[in-house]
Amino acid sequence: MTPYDPGPDVVKVQRGPQPGGPSGVYRAFGETLRGMKTVFANLIEGTTTIQYPEEKVPVYPRFRGRHKLHRFEDSGLEKCVGCSLCAAACPADCIRVVAAENTPDNRVSAGERYAAVYEINMARCIFCGYCEVACPFDAITMGHDYELSDLNRSDLIFTKEMLLAEPLERTPLRSEGE
Amino acid sequence: MTSFASTVYAEEWWIQLIKAVIIFTVGLSIVPVILIAERKLLGRFQSRYGPNRVGPYGLLQPIADIGKLLGKEHSRPHTSVGLLFVIAPILSILTAVAALAIIPFGPVVDIGGTPVGLYGLDVSIGPLYLFAFGAIAFYGLMLGGWSSGSKYSFLGAMRAAAQLISYEVSQGLALIGVIMTAGTLSLVGIVHAQEGMWYVIPQIVGFLIFLVAGFAETNRAPFDLAEADAELVQGYMTEYGGGRFASYYFAEYINMLIVSGIVTTVFLGGWLLPFGIDPPHWVDPFVVLAKMSLIVVLFIWIRATLPRLRYDQLMSLGWKVLLPLATLNALVTAIVVVSQ
Helix, strand or coil: CCCCCCHHHCCCCCCCCCCCHHHHHHHHHHHHHHHHHHHHHHHHHCCCCCCCCCCCCCECCCCCCCEEECECCCCCCECCCCCCHHHHHCCCCCEEEEEEECCCCCCCECCCEEEEEEEEECCCCCCCCHHHHHCCCCCEEECCCCCCCCCCCHHHEECHHHHHCCCCCCCCECCCCC | CCCCCCEEECCCHHHHHHHHHHHHHHHHHHHHHHHHHHHHHHHHHCCCCCCCCCCHHHCCHHHHHHHHHHCCCCCCCCCCCHHHHHHHHHHHHHHHHHHHHHCCCCCEEEECCEEEECCCCEECCHHHHHHHHHHHHHHHHHHHHHHCCCHHHHHHHHHHHHHHHHHHHHHHHHHHHHHHHHCCCCHHHHHHHCCCCCCCCCCHHHHHHHHHHHHHHCCCCCCCCCCCHHHHCCHHHCCCCHHHHHHHHHHHHHHHHHHHHHHHHHCCCCCCCCCCCCCCHHHHHHHHHHHHHHHHHHHHHHHHHCCCCCHHHHHHHHHHHHHHHHHHHHHHHHHHHHHC
């Protein structure tokens, strides 16, 4: 007993049963059987593994994968006008844009200028999506492809042609409400 | 010359040779099967597949593993003691295989007019032979751990030694109850004594003690702290690689097979079937193998369930729980046997 009344703030700790002794042995045995039952239930329930190269987890629509460059659907002109805002926004400094003037003979984009060189170094990209946010013409968006491994570093530098090309749909997309 | 042990029934030397070849071929081919079964089952117990890439359903995985191990270089640390370092794994696997010889797979049957016992050897000192080779097997672990010249190996070997001493006592005492009831040390005789009732029912305490001690003897989870991959990086095997590591690994699985064989023989009625079912004698080895595989599944199940014991917990379980229980079991059995 304490010499003074501690009041209702002090809570008496409820101690669990002590280990050891015959009751401890009995409990340990029972708990072992219970554990074995739990483990066996896993065997009955089956596996939760996704066999990756054959099965893939579908990505969400807002998943930030490999970039895509876009064209206007009606005219076929590139949306990118070579403003380099994406390159300026990029925290990893992985985008390189060299702009050139559109001429009446060589009209590539809808604006005044176009991107003569547009490269993204996928080895440096951190897939933050700032380029997509920075783009005033929605010319660059993040796609869904995340299978980007390659054998050489230089192969990871994606050129404009690669980014403009229709991407391989290698990744399943999660449908609404899934 | 004094004879310390006699064989209860022995055949011509050429029959024994054929038997030895068959038993060891079967026994050693079961090891890869246990390997893949363990990895598959462990996977299923943990809601995953286990190996499923090599061959159909991953069934060729152990072959690939063994091939990989045997193809590796025999390296050895410069602090190691040369000869002992080489001998240790050989000792380990040799004793494991030798103990396999006494597991009976059937009675003496008539094959083409010649009586043949379906076992390697029926010695009159069955369990003692087993414990003798079990004790020598630990020289394999001890020498391997000590001669590696590495502190992890040494710690693992020390733990293994302490573990063996603690658990062999209760294991032996657990068997004494059965031996007293059967009145014979011959394993074939013990199986014959179980016609009517398997010893697992009257000797349930002995059975449980033997099983727990068996887990400890084979260095399997939850008593695998001689290996303890997390703290001791495989204990006495740390410095071994390639074929030598493979022999340690092989010996461990054969030991598992032997413990399940002894449990089958001593407690689960060997080749006998319950309810008076008496199949032809060619079925007997398969009955024994089926019972052994059940025990092996239990081994794997326990490994998937229980976490590793702490060293002091292992010691107190061995000396404070199992040993008194085993002694009490032997005492009660003795009183019952005498009073009958």
